[in-house]
Amino acid sequence: MSDCLFCKIISGAIPSSKVYEDDQILAFRDIAPQAPTHILVIPKTHIPSVDGITAENSAVVAHIFAAIPAIAAAEGLTGGYRVVSNCGADAGQTVHHLHFHILGGKPLSLEMA
Ligand code: AMP
Numbered sequence: 554m555s556d557c558l559f560c561k562i563i564s565g566a567i568p569s570s571k572v573y574e575d576d577q578i579l580a581f582r583d584i585a586p587q588a589p590t591h592i593l594v595i596p597k598t599h600i601p602s603v604d605g606i607t608a609e610n611s612a613v614v615a616h617i618f619a620a621i622p623a624i625a626a627a628e629g630l631t632g633g634y635r636v637v638s639n640c641g642a643d644a645g646q647t648v649h650h651l652h653f654h655i656l657g658g659k660p661l662s663l664e665m666a
């Protein structure tokens with residue numbers, strides 16, 4: 554989608570601090586980190602949110618979750634980490650391209666709601 558921020562990051566039109574990339578997914582540092590380590594993992598295909606995951610496109614989501622432990626290990630998140638995806642207005646989703654936040658590097662608060 555031409556007006557999607559994360560599609561522009563995938564195309565290289567907007568720069569990002571990449572930590573992992575393959576043919577299906579991209580991981581890069583969040584521009585406004587909420588924890589010492591804050592990485593976003595996105596599919597290279599435009600899926601608007603968790604609500605847009607279907608039986609037809611969910612393989613890339615499995616691929617993301619297979620990559621997350623390796624990304625976390627490469628970041629040294631030996632103490633654990635949190636994976637979050639905000640879906641829709643009530644969750645505070647601001648970028649409407651499916652993404653999974655990896656947060657870690659300190660004990661995290663349990664304030665989720
Ligand atoms: P969400 O609020 O769940 O939709 O998350 C969107 C995330 O994208 C926020 O944590 C933002 O800080 C992050 N973000 C916005 N623009 C950029 C950018 N250009 N590069 C990296 N992260 C970004």
Ligand code: ZN
Pocket residue numbers: 554557558559560561598599600649650
């Ligand atoms: Zn997009």
